[in-house]
Amino acid sequence: MPSFAPHIVNLGCRLNLAEGESIRALLAGRDTVVVNSCAVTNEAVKQTRQAIRRARRERPGAELVVTGCAAQIDPAAFAAMPEVDRVIGNAEKLLPAAWASDAAVLVQDIAAVRDTAPHLAASFSTHARAFVEVQNGCDHRCTFCAIPFGRGNSRSVPTGAAIDRIAALAEQHGEVVLTGVDLTSYGPDLPGAPSLGQLVERILTHVPHLRRLRLSSLDGVEIDDRLFALLTQEPRVMPHVHLSLQAGDDLVLKRMKRRHARADAVALVQRLKAARPEIAIGADLIAGFPTEDEAMFANTLALIDDCDIVHAHIFPYSPRTGTPAARMPQVAPDIVRARAARLREAGARRRERWLQSLVGTAQTLLVERPGDRGHAANFAEIRLAPVRIGDIVTVTIAAVHDGKLIA
Structure with a gap:
């Protein structure tokens, strides 16, 4: 009998990456390709379709399943693609019963979901870092964002379950990344309403062998004094x-x-x-939001320097069906693209200056596959002579090349 391994194509956020590993474990031994989709922009949906077609060409005999936010928001569109065998929703994709089912479309109302992460990934065999989902969904309704339609309302993983999983992962991984759709909203739905800062404190206390803890995207208005102190004073919390x-x-x-x-x-x-x-600052910035004029854009452009943004994630505005911003006066597409390019150029200049300032310094990195690269605590990428994957090593930075530090 042939031995099959599932192939997971994770698009978009780190939350998808974390959930993709859980899916991989659920599908062990099956000849299945899963495209774990993203819907943050129209371009992300386009890339999902491209990934589906590419996966079918590369694995013509495999079962092909689409899940993730794009599939949750518009399951009929993906079910209609000739390459697709099944569509599974965001709530269902972590449930063994969904993968045992033969239903062509298995997508429930995500707004009715009240819990999250029934199956947390037990390992990340292909990654030096482990990604742990501690929160899902979002209660805020930013006018440009379709993600609540794909992820539902905010809900948190119980603290004990998260700590148990992190303790197991820390045995194998030098770094754990906490992920969520709206990470800083962690906790109000749990008994005692713990905050994200309290969760981080408990992780550090109860998992003493955890060497590095990194947090994914944060909403600045919800960084309270406890979380601020951890970000700035705790050496095991990465300065990023x-x-x-x-x-x-x-x-x-x-x-x-x-x-x-x-x-x-x-x-x-x-x-x-x-x-x-x-501390290295990263940020998401949108170019060409409806009604944005040149003076408004200039304020966003200046924010890259004013906030010392060295990890800039730039998104050209993309009107998402059903969102209030899609009904606002739109900026011409060519202007949106041009402004996004200017933001990327400004971000690259700021990043280059920062990287140059690190030449001659000692940086500690987690070695990632294939063993000649990794990320420093500040998330700068470093290239070095091959060493063992998963080790945490300290190197002296000799140069900068093509946006990367060279040891």
Whole structure:
């Protein structure tokens, strides 16, 4: 009998990566390809379709299943693709019963889901870092965002379950990354309403052998004093803060229905860097949001320097069906693309200056596959002579090449 291994194609966020490993375990031994889709932009949906067609060409005899946010939001469209055998929703994709079913479409109302992570991945055999889902869904309704349609309302993994899983993963992995759709909203739905900061404290206390803990994207308005102290004072919490900023103009932020002003973002970064100067700032920024004029865009462009953003994730605005922003006056597509390019160029310049400032310094990195690369605590990518995968090593940075540090 032939031996099959499932192939998981994870698109989009780190939460998909974490859930993809759980799916891999559920499908052990099956000749199945799973495309774990993303719906954050129209381009992400397009890339999902491309991944489906590519997967069918590469594994013509395999069962091909589509799941993730794009599949959750528009299951009929993916079920209609000739390459697709089945569509499974975001709530169902972690349930063994869904994978045992032969239903062509298995997608429930995600807004009715009240728990999360019934199956947390037991291992990340192909990754040096482990990704642990501790939160899912979002209760906020930013006017541009379709993700609540794909993920549902905010819900949290019980603290004990998260700690148990992290304790097991820390035996095999030098770094654990906490993931979620709206990570800083962790806890209000749990008994005692623990905060994200309290979760992090308990992880560090109860998993003493955990060497590195990294947090995925944070909403700055929900970084309370406890979490701020951990980010700036705890050596096992990595000095890398990725903020969900989206824009740098107050009127645009208001029309996005964000909960912070430009000055709040700048002040937060100043406080973080004053308390822990080596902290590296990442941020999501959207170019060409509806009604954005050149002066508004200039404020967002200037935010890259004002907040010292060295890990910039730039998204050209994409109108998502059913969102309020899709009904607002749109910016011309060519202007959106041009502004996104300008943001990327500004981000690359800021990043290059930062990387150059690290030449001659000692950096500690987690070695990742294939053994000649890894990420420093500040998430700068480092290339080095091959060593054992999974080791945490300290190197001196000799140069910068093509956006990467060279040891």
